[in-house]
Amino acid sequence: MSESNTKQMIQLNHVKFGYSDTEVLEEINLTIHEGEYVVLTGENGSGKSTLMRLILGEMKPDEGEIILMNNDPRLKKRIGYVSQNGISKNQSFPATVEEIMITGLYQELGLFHLPHKNIRIRSKRH
Structure with a gap:
């Protein structure tokens, strides 16, 4: 691109x-x-x-x-942000960096849809 x-x-x-x-x-x-x-x-x-x-x-x-x-204030909802005090520090809900990154896509994908394989591959590169 x-x-x-x-x-x-x-x-x-x-x-x-x-x-x-x-x-x-x-x-x-x-x-x-x-x-x-x-x-x-x-x-x-x-x-x-x-x-x-x-x-x-x-x-x-x-x-x-x-x-x-x-x-454009309407577009702000497209930004995902997980703070350093977010999910990863909750011992009852451990999450990997990849899983936390992908949570930013749930608004687009829907809560019960898994991200496509190419998205998971891209997240591993980072």
Whole structure:
């Protein structure tokens, strides 16, 4: 899929964010196109949850801009987000990273439909 043929779903331009005197995100530039799957991983405290909260509009960046699906509020429901305090820490419901990633597709697939094999293969690559 060529970038020129797909819509930009998430765009971050020169995004900066910090808490008090601690800079958490510095000069983040990112574009995610329609059809791309993205997994955000990193060390504890590296800014993953902060970045997601900024993208979802729960917080505002100190500098820069975030454009989410051309700022169309109807399209926000297409984003799946599992926080670091989500399912994976619940010992009575253990889940693999792959299973957590695929939960973002349930709205599209329906709760009782399994993802196609090629989706499971793509998720293993990430």
